[in-house]
Amino acid sequence: MPSAIERRIVFGDFRPDLEDALASAVAAHRHERGPLAPAVLLVGSNLLGLYLTRLLARRLGAVGGLRVMTFLDLARTLARAEIDREGLRAIPVAGERLLARVLAKALPDTSYFASIARTEGFEEAILATLRDVRDAGLTPGDLRRCFPKGHRKARDLADVHERYEEKLKSARLIDRPGLMARALAVLERDAAGTSTLQDGQPFAGMTRLFVYGFYDFTWLQENLLLRLARILPTAIFFPYRETPAFEFAKNARARLLDAGFGSAPPEPPAAAAPMPSVAGAGVTLERLQRNLFLPLAHAGEDAPEGVEPAPLDSSLRIIAAPGEAREVLEAVRTVAEMTRRGVPLEEIGVLYRGADPYARLIASQLAPLEIRSFSLEGRTLRQTRAARALFSLLEIRERDHERAAVIDFLAVADLDPGVLRAASEPAGDRPPASPPNPADWDLLSRMAGIVSGREAWDERLDRLARALTFRAAEASAAEDPEVGPPPDPRLIEECHRLRRLYARLAKALDGLPREAAWSEMSDAVAGLARRFLAPAEERESILEAAENLAALDAITPRTTLAEFRRLLDAELETRGPGEGHFQRGHLLVGDVQTARGLGFRALVVVGLTEQSFPPPIRQDPVLLDTERHTLNRAAGDGHRLPIKAERLKEERLLFALAAGSARDALVLTYSRLDPQTARERLPSSYLLRTMEALLNRSCDYERLEAHVERIRISDLFPADRGLSVRDREFDLSVVAEGIRGRDAARALFPAQNRDRPPFFSRGILFEQRRWGDRHLTPVDGLLRAPSARALLSHRHGLAGVAVSPTRLGQYMACPYQYFCERILGLEPLEAPEQIERLSAQDRGILVHRVLHGFFAGLHDAGLSPLRRPARQALQERLRAIVDRRFAEADALGLTGLPLLRDIERLRIGEDLGRYLDREIEAAEAEGTDGFRPAHFEVRFGMPPPPAPATADLPDDPLSTGQPVSLAFDDRALLFKGQIDRIDLTADGARARVIDYKSGRLDDYPDNSHRAGTALQAPVYVLAAGHLLPGTRVEQALYQSVSLRGGFRSKRLDRRAWEAMLDDLRVVGRLVEDGIASGAFFLYPEKTMCQRCRVRPVCGEAREARFGRKRTDPVAAPFLDFKSRSEEE
Structure with missing residues (x-):
């Protein structure tokens, strides 16, 4: 062959120059050698190879005999025999x-x-x-x-x-440069003495080499190419034009020309099917591609001052959006608009320079629109559900079986059906009654109070299962509605299933080595995954990667589980699950570097801000550019290290290639605001160069702004409703139009459209009832339906049911809170955390048990009545009981960290010791006729507690299961409760009721029921009078037993109590009638709202909402009582 044909190079743009030249060259080769003559097309990526194969197939028909390879593919082909022989x-x-x-x-x-x-x-x-x-x-x-x-x-x-x-x-491992070097050595050895091949004689299965799309090479790549070009006819299709945009490619171009490649003009293009253009496309894009990065003197004369050039046409748009998320939304909107104008998805691209955050944002925006896409970055295997499940599984043991780690795994994993069957029944012989619900498992683990620890799971789930089963039996047998509905049987089943599933999981994790050989660790992880994760292609791809790590035995003999996880993570980040299809009706999404050489009819390039495109250029921290220059000068034989500063020229080339890849339309976007700081961002300097190429004059940011489509933060929908890409945008635009035109039907369009989710119409109705009506409505807690009221009376009414004073007080504090907690059973559900110290609730229980045990044993110990001479014995007895109760709480895991536990024990001991001293002083001051502790934890209207719980705290002889009644109208109000302490005088003629408070006392006067919210004292006085006939109950005290509460007391005297009985009847009537009539309205009161457990349910603006509706007659009796009580 003539040497000019054997080694030639064609320069030009990818489209149309190089595509046409390649098609012509391949056509000539097929014509000359036959349609199946073997040839290799060497490309920079498999994606470009696929693109070119389809391009050639469209233009030439079948392209049999043409093999597409990357440099690594070529190196493997050349060196495979030697590598296999050496076992590398x-x-x-x-x-x-x-x-x-x-x-x-x-x-x-x-x-x-x-x-x-x-x-x-x-x-x-x-x-x-x-x-x-x-x-x-x-x-x-x-x-x-x-x-x-x-x-x-x-x-x-x-x-x-x-x-x-x-x-x-x-x-016996080989890396990528090692493979390339081995291929070069094999090529030089096998081709020794061969300068050219005889006509048509193949070498390594090749008769001709086409090299497409490279503008730079590593030293190994270039030498491999030049060595092949000595023995094979070679044609290189090199993207290059004599403009500053291609300056980065100059050195590679010069080296190829010096190596003997002759520059040949492109041959006439092979036949190609005509492709339609986007309607309305103009010349702006063509002008940009021709003039980009040219000095202004070459681009044309500056326009006269004061004369603006013609505006941009539809072939080029520049969009500025407030933040990356909005920027991506506008990019997706552009894609949708292009498809509506007839551009197939496969001919549209969305490119970025850096994947973070654009790859994730684009995927999240495309998914709801069901726009099919092929992503060059795509999800990595690490981001798949199977990988997340596997890593969550491996983390369980490393995190000491933390509740969050176990639930994370169960929530994300597609569990193997066999594991679920085995967990559903002890014998595993039948399928579960219901599908597994990770939300139930999360709820159960919280209810069980699990924080971490392998043993805690089994122990606490077993305890919870037994408790739920017991409550179910009690609820079904009890006639008292206050017992509440029985637990859902499904929840009990799920508790058993979770316990069995966890047991299998924990046992399998126990067999996972903490340290082992790489191959052993790989086998153990694979076995664990195959046991618990359902078979799937993703699972097998992940396990293949894990099995590849077995080769690392040759590098280090052993590894830890943590190190194995870390390297498996890195390996999976380099692999993709192969989602989507290139072209074939799919939008292409990816980075500009990987997309080099591809062509599009319409292209969107996002992320055009400074520090993003171009990205900051940084030197190699190990080998600086000055040292690289030294190496390149001294090494000789063409060896060269890349100079990092040259990357800026490559970035410019990448932008030019991206702009040149669009045939009909190019959209450039950038985020003008940093979403984290709300600071303005600078547009990329490449946008300035873009406008200079179009306007033929220098451009600054102010001039750029005049040609930018600026998306405002307040632009919640496009001005043109037809450009909406989501239902909410369309709906908002219709609503806005209705509001502007005072058209109620249009403004409420989403609520009337049956295609929209029902929550919108419900929300509109909810807001109308909440704010548009001055009367109470169901959304305010007034249940009007007869069926609802009948159900309330039957299940939650007070008639014939013993109620606690706390229950009445809760309704009087806020009927809405009562409804949420007592009727709906709502309660805040928080993740159990490690117990650091005794909780307030457990502290109160412990203090009550200490005081019960202390005072109940005084008589038998000969220490009653309290007197100062016995103070030391009393204090020692008190400390012993404190230590015993703390040891019991510690055994149950309630006391927290040892240091904090010891501090809390000392604090409670000191508080109760001071309280005892006050009690001694009060007893001595009252003398022999004073009150003495006599009865403790006296229950009324309640069944006795289980025997094991009271083994050392016997039930008080006064206790009874019969409730205490208070007659009013033609009804009787029945009370139940438990009195902490009843003191009697020596003759038993007078009594005093004591109610301990381990925290602070609320700030209200003595002899007050606090508008119906502090009812324990009056009810306990009533109960004590019933339990002690013939004894006059003179007083009730709320006593603080802690320094935090200041050891203060609140007093209720007999005379005030007698006057208070009518109020107690009124409260009973208000609560009973309120429940029966469905009156559960909101009553905001600052102190009560601050400690309300269901405050998030009622939302904000509570005072304003109640203020609008407080005149409703339904609320009048309640508010009249509140007003009268507060005045008194």
Whole structure:
């Protein structure tokens, strides 16, 4: 063949120059050699190869005989026999990181890198430098030779390089540069003495080589190409024009020309089917592609001052949005608009320079619109559900079986059906009665109070299952509605299933080694995954990656589970699950670098801000550019390291190539606001160069702004309703139009449209009733339906039912809170955390049990009545009881961390000791006729507690299961409760009721029921009078027993109590009638609202909402009582 044909190079734009030239060259080859003549098309990526294969198929028909390869494919083809013979394996990406870590740890203290070898990022940095050095074909000897002997960095870098190669060799592993170097050596050996092949004679299965789309090469790539070009007819299709945009490609172009490649003009294009253009496309895009990055003197004369050039046409748009999320939304809107104008999805691209955050945002915006896409970045295997499940599973043991870790796994995992069957029934012989619900498992683990610990799961779930079963039996047998409805049987079933499932999980995790050989760890992880995760393609891809890590046995003999997880994570981040299809009706989404050479009819490029595109150019922290220049000058034989500063030229080329890849329409977008700080961002300088190419004059940011479509933060929907891409945008635009035109029907359109979710119409109705009506409505808690009221009376009414004073007080505090907690059973559900100290509730229980045990035993111990001489014995007795009760609480895991437990024990002991001293002083002051503690924890209207709970605290003889009644009208109000203490005089003629408060007392006067919310004292006086006939109950006291409460007391005297009985009857009537009539309206009161457990349910603006409706007659009796009580 003529040498000019054998080695030629074609320059031009990808579209149409290089595409046409490639099609013509392939057509000529097929015509000359036959349609199946073997040839190789060498490309930079498999994606570009697929694009070109389809392009050639459209233009030429079948392209049999043409093999598409990347440089790595070519290297594997050339070196496969030798590699297989030597038993070499490709090192996984994670293996390279492991090897870098091993080398960093092995560095001696005298090494130049010793001071930074343990810092974060060093392993990645040294690995990147070694790749550059090896891609440049430089040996450790070259590094030592090219620098003075005293150059420590070069010497120690050469040592690291040498150890890296030795480690690969001893492990029988090969990396990418090693593969390329081995292929070059094989090629030079096999082709020795062969300058050209005889006509049509193949070499390595090739008769011709086409090289497409490269504008730069590593030293190894270039030498492999040049060596092949000596023996095979070779044509290179090189993207280049004599403009500043292509400056980065100049050196590679010059080297190829110097190597003997002749520059040939493109041949006439092969036949191609005509492709339609977007309607209305103009010349702006063509002008941009022609003039981009040209000096203004070449682009044309500046327009006269004061004369603006013609505006941009539809072929180019620049959009500025407030934040990346809105920017991506506008990009997706543009895609949807293009498809409506007839552009197929497969001919549209959305590109970015950096995947973060754009890849994630684009995927999240496309998913609801059901726009099919193929992502170059795409999800990695690490982001798949199966991978998240596997890593959650492995974290369970590392995090000591934390509740959150276990629930994370159960929530995300697609569990193996066999595991679910085994967990559903002890014998596993029938399918579960209901499908598993991770939300139920989350709820149950919270109800059980599980924080962490393997044993805690079994113990607490077993305890919860028994408690739920007991409550179900009690509720079904009890006639008292206050017992509440029985637990859902499904929840009990799920509790048993969760316990059995966890038992299998924990046992399997116990068999997972904490340290093992890589191959053993890989087998153990794979076995665990196959046991618990359902079979799926994603699972098998992940386990294949895990099994590849077994090759790392050759690098380090053993690994820990934590290290295995870390490297598996890194390996999965380099692999994708292969979602979507390139072209074939799919939108292409990806980065501009991977998309080089592809063509689009319409293209959107996002992220055009400074520091994003172009990104900041940083030097290699290990080998600076000055040192790279030194190496390149001294190495000889064309060896060269890339100069990092040259990357800025490549960024410019990437932008030019992206702009040139759009045929009919180009949309450039940027985020003008940082969503985190709300600060303005600078548009990319490439946008300024874009406008200069179009306007033929210098451009600053102010002039750029005049040509930008600015999306405001307040633009919740597009001005043109037809451009809406989501239902909510369309709905909002209709609503806004209705509001502007005072058209109620249009403004409420979403509520009337049956295609919209029902929550909108319900929300409109809810807001209308809440704010538009001055009377109470169901949304305010007034239940009017007869069926609802009948159900309330039957299940929650007070007639014939013993109620606690706390229950009445809760309704009088806020009927809405009563409804939420007592009727609906709502309660805040928070994740159980590690108990650090005794909770307020457990503290109160403990204090009551201490005081019960202390005072109940005084008579038998001969220490009653209280007197100062016996103070020491009393205090010792009290401390002993405190220690015993604390030990019991500690055994139940209620007291928290040891230090805080000991502090709390001392604090409670000191508080109760001071309280005892006050009681002694009061007893001595009252003398022999004073009150003495006589009865303790006296219950009325309540069944006795289970025997085990009261083994050392016997039931008081006064206690009874009969309620105490208070007659009013033609009804009787029945009370139940438990009186902490009843004191009697020596003759038993007078009594006093004591109610302990372990915290602070509310600030209200003595002899007050606080508008019906503090009813314990009056009810306990009433009960004590019934339980002690013939005894006059003179007083009730709320007593603070802590320093925090100031040891204060609130008093209710007999005379005030007698006057209060009518109020108690009124409260009973209000509560009973309120429940029966469905009156559960909101009553906001600052102190009560602050400690309300269901406050989030009633929302904000409580006072304003109640103020609008307080005149409703339904609320009048309640409010009249409140007003009268507060005045008194």
